[in-house]
Amino acid sequence: MAEENAFDKSVDQTKLRILSAAAKLFDGQGYNGTSVRQIAQEANVNVALISYHFQGKQGVLEVLITSYFDTFFRLLAEQEEGESTLSAFERLVRNVSLYTVFQRDHASTTRLIQRELSVESILAREVMTLYSQRWKHIFASVIEDGIAAGEFAPVSVDAVLLAMSSLLIYPYLNPQSVREVYYLEPLSDEFCEWLIDSTTQLLRVLLLPDAR
Amino acid sequence: MAEENAFDKSVDQTKLRILSAAAKLFDGQGYNGTSVRQIAQEANVNVALISYHFQGKQGVLEVLITSYFDTFFRLLAEQEEGESTLSAFERLVRNVSLYTVFQRDHASTTRLIQRELSVESILAREVMTLYSQRWKHIFASVIEDGIAAGEFAPVSVDAVLLAMSSLLIYPYLNPQSVREVYYLEPLSDEFCEWLIDSTTQLLRVLLLPDAR
DNA sequence: GTCTATATGGGGATAGAC
DNA sequence: GTCTATCCCCATATAGAC
Numbered sequence A, B: 001m002a003e004e005n006a007f008d009k010s011v012d013q014t015k016l017r018i019l020s021a022a023a024k025l026f027d028g029q030g031y032n033g034t035s036v037r038q039i040a041q042e043a044n045v046n047v048a049l050i051s052y053h054f055q056g057k058q059g060v061l062e063v064l065i066t067s068y069f070d071t072f073f074r075l076l077a078e079q080e081e082g083e084s085t086l087s088a089f090e091r092l093v094r095n096v097s098l099y100t101v102f103q104r105d106h107a108s109t110t111r112l113i114q115r116e117l118s119v120e121s122i123l124a125r126e127v128m129t130l131y132s133q134r135w136k137h138i139f140a141s142v143i144e145d146g147i148a149a150g151e152f153a154p155v156s157v158d159a160v161l162l163a164m165s166s167l168l169i170y171p172y173l174n175p176q177s178v179r180e181v182y183y184l185e186p187l188s189d190e191f192c193e194w195l196i197d198s199t200t201q202l203l204r205v206l207l208l209p210d211a212r
Numbered sequence C: 001g002t003c004t005a006t007a008t009g010g011g012g013a014t015a016g017a018c
Numbered sequence D: 001g002t003c004t005a006t007c008c009c010c011a012t013a014t015a016g017a018c
Helices: A010-029 A036-043 A049-052 A057-080 A088-105 A105-116 A125-148 A157-173 A177-179 A189-207 B009-031 B036-043 B048-054 B057-080 B088-105 B107-116 B125-148 B157-173 B175-178 B189-206
Strands: none
Touching: A010 A036, A010 A049, A010 A057, A010 A105, A036 A049, A036 A057, A049 A057, A049 A105, A057 A088, A057 A105, A057 A125, A088 A105, A088 A125, A088 A157, A088 A189, A105 A125, A105 A157, A125 B175, A157 A177, A157 A189, A157 B088, A157 B157, A157 B189, A177 B125, A189 B157, A189 B189, B009 B036, B009 B048, B009 B057, B009 B107, B036 B048, B036 B057, B048 B057, B057 B107, B057 B125, B088 B107, B088 B125, B088 B157, B088 B189, B107 B125, B107 B157, B125 B157, B157 B175, B157 B189
């Protein structure tokens, strides 16, 4: 299990420095607004090392995207173990909570991914769409289970999920507005709790229209 | 006399062609991902005319932003005339409906503005933040009126508005995901109706927790 | 694995002719 | 108001020395 160990001293030090610098800069300035020179400077490494380790700027973006989603799916799988005894609604809320906190803990990558996802010309868009579909499928399964068990009303799963993702994602896509316009701090614990709570309320209304 | 006349035949033809081409390209590729040469080609005008008419690429973006918001605020002001007899909730829903349809009718500009708003290094960001605050203030006033009149629960206006904007904006920021992941068409009438309806339901839950 | 130096192309903007 | 030609800067990527 050590063969794909990503912590092999100096090499990975450099790779990690590049990834971390790139995440920060892509986050703040956008992918196209960031140059490899900036990344190299921010990471305190030589420019050529970016091409050497990641085959260019796009390679850096792709690694950021894949490790972001892979980490999330791993965490989710861990949480889902032995969750089968819970109700569909409880499982849904647990997944929402995990995702919210995950976004908070990976705020830079979250913002840059969600932003670049809305750019059509980005080459990594297909990768992202694939992950988005996998993301959706996970949440959709829980809702479909709930509908099949009669726990949820027979709603449009797609519509519910879109509303849910809007609530969850937008604040982390545009934290600047959250701070400067709404005077809330998206990185705070209170904000996460509020966001989870609001989303739960919406889901309750949409999925359990009779129960109140 | 004609010093400020913006409808001067050929000049305005050119300016409009540039604006329209820029909106399309900024929308699809992002501001930084679009070159003035591309804009000129798409608009079928000479590259130099962009600098001549708009003092550069950034000037084009600024005009797009200001006319977008100015148009929306004008439409909103027209609608709000003689609305004072309505309840706060009804006024809120009317404003939500107007904004949703406006976003749909100006989908390219909506997406590009909302995306660039999340980029810190964009020079036009201060302009956008200013408009965002004005936008928020309009919706906030209605909610505050409702609270003062005892129609709404004494909620956190900021929190409610953030949830509302998340629902309204996200689908127009990322219409690709809406189409490819959720199989919904954000430009359709049915989608607008659904979005207005979902938002109304959320607002009802948050603002009128007792009434049902 | 890291660095220097360079190749090659494209970016935005403008001077000056028409 | 429009176009041509050009300026200058910066982008990414790589070849080759260490």
